[in-house]
Amino acid sequence: MELARIVARHSGMKLVAAVSDKWAGRSLGDMLPLGGMACDVRCVSQSEASSTFSGVGVVFLCTPAEVSIALAGEVLAAGARVVDLSGGFRLAAELYPRWYGFAHGRPDLLATAIYSMPEVTENSSALRTAGLVANPGCYSTASALAVLPLLRAGVIEREGLIIDAKSGTTGAGRKGNEEMSFSEVEGDFRAYRVLKHQHTPEIERALAMAGAGSAPVTFTAHLLPTRRGILATAYGRLRPGRTGTDAAAAVRSFVQSRPFLRAASPDAVRLQAVVGTNRALMGADADPDRTVAVGFAAIDNLVKGAAGQAVQNANLMLGWDETAGLDSLFGSMP
């Protein structure tokens, strides 16, 4: 839904088809407050999906990991390029059984996939020719942004990273179960999949790819009683001689010339400031007495953590400015 809304307003893109079993037969304009031609695009069911792939420039897959793995080859065979928003192409093949519970069915395609968090992995030339791009997960995006400035500037050690992340309910997708019902979630807060979350190896991979070395990360996900947004609070061991000033400077330096990143004081890194936008708000501080630095990053899980970043990746694949169609998004509150 979010992706359709962004693509429909993107002046360089034309939304030509939408696949959804749930909404099959309905036009996008019925379901979304869209203007323009995208209104009239009628959803087709997944069984008809293949017919929509040919002649299309980019297909965005917003499907479960196993479905993405099955569909990506079809899309590529039809001559289109793929941005996959699932976890289907994010890890090394050997990690799928442990973290996703299945063996990867297309290790050949996986080997060609480019994992791209534009501000972090910075492989824009590879993106230009890539057929298959793996769009990062929302937790991984927020987590990497919370720690990378501190790692790159040498403020913290690579070992002992701890990321305590909190997400709104839309991170779980749209579905009905008692656990995600309003009566259960409102007024509540808790962790989930403790020490077992499948974003843990993705974060480790993202940091390794970003040149930040290779070491295990401790990651905990929590469920916030709100719909949108992720805040990642990251703790690292302060390197000798480093201070809170160094930590804040590392963030300011990192956001330079990255149009979607903003530096702020830690108390101002908040969900309301990013919800509805493709922006990340970031901050950091350190306490030499406790030999610790704390980094924060806030994003909208559905935009910068999913659909917005997917469009950002598509922009780079197509050789466009990465902000095209994204710079004018804004949230529903200041």
Add this chain to the structure above:
Amino acid sequence: MELARIVARHSGMKLVAAVSDKWAGRSLGDMLPLGGMACDVRCVSQSEASSTFSGVGVVFLCTPAEVSIALAGEVLAAGARVVDLSGGFRLAAELYPRWYGFAHGRPDLLATAIYSMPEVTENSSALRTAGLVANPGCYSTASALAVLPLLRAGVIEREGLIIDAKSGTTGAGRKGNEEMSFSEVEGDFRAYRVLKHQHTPEIERALAMAGAGSAPVTFTAHLLPTRRGILATAYGRLRPGRTGTDAAAAVRSFVQSRPFLRAASPDAVRLQAVVGTNRALMGADADPDRTVAVGFAAIDNLVKGAAGQAVQNANLMLGWDETAGLDSLFGSMP
């Protein structure tokens, strides 16, 4: 759940059995923050329910209407008395097909059932010997309390009553479906079952039984983005010569010597003041220029609108003070 908590703390009652397919085999103390012996009561499945009825004083049925209709006879045959919290015994038999979608299977039992909202129907002598008591619905309780003071005091006409009611999500019971998911309900507000809500005829019946005459009522239910509480806003046609002062006085007079009712100014009739308690907060005002009076009532839908009122009815059935086990309930906020 709420009923178990209230009964477990009621010094005159002993919770001896609990029936639940979902929680079969688990003890109440595992699921609820209970003290005392009730902790050790282990739930049995519905197929074993009959074995729990004999030797028991009162059985509370918190089942769907059709299940209550089927079970009530069994309970009575076992020698226990029944307080039914469903809609199974609230209407005249001929209304069930239209409002509940089925023909009533036990019109014989229905004919013996006493519909009891203690502050309104005032049939305590009948309750003393009743075998089967129909506990009012949450919307009906709030709605009757919003209009009855004005009707009884002759402040408004009987014709043209409009009740605009708003309820938290727990009114819908515990279940998982997309419509009641946090992502759908948070930040949202809407009406539902417009002009088709099954509480409409119940409200009309409650008012008729309360001696307030017989006339159609317009009732609209809305879903609030909160868990607990109902606010009913009622509009009636002001009778000639009546004023806002009369409206407020009617409420103050009505709450006299009714221990769970409190009068307040209309702006102070709010959910936070009643959630967690068996109380109703009530207020009214009128505008002679517009020939209208407005009445308000706020209750906790799970306590005064369900479990608390059921215990209040059981207290009266057993000849006890109606406040037993209920006067010390208090909510989670002032």
Add this chain to the structure above:
Amino acid sequence: MELARIVARHSGMKLVAAVSDKWAGRSLGDMLPLGGMACDVRCVSQSEASSTFSGVGVVFLCTPAEVSIALAGEVLAAGARVVDLSGGFRLAAELYPRWYGFAHGRPDLLATAIYSMPEVTENSSALRTAGLVANPGCYSTASALAVLPLLRAGVIEREGLIIDAKSGTTGAGRKGNEEMSFSEVEGDFRAYRVLKHQHTPEIERALAMAGAGSAPVTFTAHLLPTRRGILATAYGRLRPGRTGTDAAAAVRSFVQSRPFLRAASPDAVRLQAVVGTNRALMGADADPDRTVAVGFAAIDNLVKGAAGQAVQNANLMLGWDETAGLDSLFGSMP
């Protein structure tokens, strides 16, 4: 804030100045997720406001009613046109003492002001030359949209209209007081300013101006535990022979060729569908047994109920398409 965001993205407008005591000296890009040149506009304090008026096409006044009344003359004298978002120019002069608590200081200007709810008042030729336009209040907009289709189509009588409206907290503006604190509002719901709300005469005026006759309206405002959105539920007396089908048809007919209005079934008229957009969602039904019709309208109080409608009015003043800069707004949830 909301207005600045909309104007900054409007391709036909250029935001050249912003006045705010609170944010004086800060640039808009510091506070809002804006792109483009508007980022660099630096707020000036109100004492310097006059210097910003000359050479400007339209000044939007988002000030309290008394401040707007004082400033409007200055702006007009500087040669700019005014869209006033306050209640300063919405009523006949003689109503100000009762409903706003002060005598109107500029009845001369008030006499020239055009009250404009574009879908309702339809005075686009007058708007083309108007110097001073009074932008309707959020409650009045939602209320008029809930009843006008039914009135215009002759489905309901003019007498006995009742509007039960519910608004999110942003309707009260940004300020700190205990009553509006999170701890007081979350989990709560209540009415306020019962029978005394200043939008009552505005709604009556809007209906009269829309050719819907003149009769008193009963209006009640309630505070929802959410930030954005208003739902108005309106009750009218059904005219003989009219049905629910007529009510629904009246809404469908009314929204024809009005680009921001959408018809839906009453249960689908919900806040999530309009928050973040300039749209109104509307529905209606009727119950001949109870001689009543019910109309619903949902809007975003800050967009269609304030800033978006102000830009819509400015578009019409400038002879542009009324949707310019507004059609691509979309909310944060489907």
Add this chain to the structure above:
Amino acid sequence: MELARIVARHSGMKLVAAVSDKWAGRSLGDMLPLGGMACDVRCVSQSEASSTFSGVGVVFLCTPAEVSIALAGEVLAAGARVVDLSGGFRLAAELYPRWYGFAHGRPDLLATAIYSMPEVTENSSALRTAGLVANPGCYSTASALAVLPLLRAGVIEREGLIIDAKSGTTGAGRKGNEEMSFSEVEGDFRAYRVLKHQHTPEIERALAMAGAGSAPVTFTAHLLPTRRGILATAYGRLRPGRTGTDAAAAVRSFVQSRPFLRAASPDAVRLQAVVGTNRALMGADADPDRTVAVGFAAIDNLVKGAAGQAVQNANLMLGWDETAGLDSLFGSMP
């Protein structure tokens, strides 16, 4: 408010006086859903407070730290005992300038104060004769419960403790400011007073007093968009050979014979399960690959984190069972 409600229902206590400038002249029964004699207690203003101290057994001070420091001596001089709920007697005197911004005015009294978190400090004999008891803060209570089981059982090292805590808005007290308004907090989440929170030294002290050794702790507080409850997520360095099984066993062992503590799996440690009660829910797990253990504790910040624990301390001071008046509290949701 919360304290008054608990004391009023405590069968061993009699609430004889209440001091409040804000509510001076009003009776408790006007403001709270209380039964019994406590209803009729009328608040007196702070200037009359001294007159209420004599002849009273225990005075609970729910005042700002500086006011508590000034009042405690007066209360003791009048022959009553004190449970202070502020931070006025929680730290060593030399820490006040840095963390509270003032020098402690009564170091003599501070030297006699007993800091008592009953499940942790276990000094019940000292409590029996104590004149002045410092009741722990809500964050300190949750934090200590999250880490102590792991420390005591030798599952984690003392060095490198990190506590990431999240609290509802009532932790900030009742007051009106824009930062705590509904429009700012709903849909938001952020950290505050990062690396500067005054509970940091209190947690360090509580752990030292609990025999868990002395080492710095890193503590971060976050503001949840809900009213009540704190969840503390604690990270410690896993000692060689220890596992997740050891972590879970440490919690189970710790809660044994402590009536208010319950063990649960980490995913089940949630706010809804404790809000409205004096209970703490606790859980832990570990990941040997990442050399880390994670501990969780959830409490109601106003009950176990303030008023409930204060009554628990008073029970112990008076030689009663620690659960008196507290075991039947229950929250508003399962």
